[in-house]
Amino acid sequence: MRIATRRILERAEHKVVEASTGEDGVEMYRTSPADLIITDILMPGQGGVETVAQLREENPGLRIIAMSAHALDELLEAAKFGGTRTIVKPFAVDTLTKMVDEVLRGDEPEEEEELDGLDELVIDDDIEWAMDDEESNS
Numbered sequence: 001m002r003i004a005t006r007r008i009l010e011r012a013e014h015k016v017v018e019a020s021t022g023e024d025g026v027e028m029y030r031t032s033p034a035d036l037i038i039t040d041i042l043m044p045g046q047g048g049v050e051t052v053a054q055l056r057e058e059n060p061g062l063r064i065i066a067m068s069a070h071a072l073d074e075l076l077e078a079a080k081f082g083g084t085r086t087i088v089k090p091f092a093v094d095t096l097t098k099m100v101d102e103v104l105r106g107d108e109p110e111e112e113e114e115l116d117g118l119d120e121l122v123i124d125d126d127i128e129w130a131m132d133d134e135e136s137n138s
Contacts (some may be wrong), residue, residue, distance in 0.1 A: 022046030056082030
């Protein structure tokens with residue numbers, strides 16, 4: 001999914017730097033700060049909730065999108081610890097790119113989109129071209 005997300009964002013003309021673990025992501029941010037962090041909740045080593053909390057503690061204004069396919073309770077936790085937005089996988093390509101652009105602009109989600117402490121919970125199942133590319137290169 002990390003590869004598909006990178007491809008989606010690069011096609012939308014965003015510069016993307018990847019880390020495979022939360023620890024690596026925090027270290028990369030410390031040495032080369034980014035405008036936006038996108039983290040999965042479930043990953044090797046330090047999980048996404050801990051990563052969000054650590055990054056938020058070090059930089060309260062940092063914009064963070066947390067994503068997960070299975071850890072909905074943890075997405076709620078990530079929102080409590082400072083995730084700017086959350087998204088449930090799988091998601092539509094347009095959903096992700098729109099969310100990234102909104103977060104980078106500082107746009108707030110519509111009030112009716114809020115759900116149990118989440119700024120936005122997005123559920124969608126259209127990620128076909130990015131996943132097709134990923135599978136064909138495996």
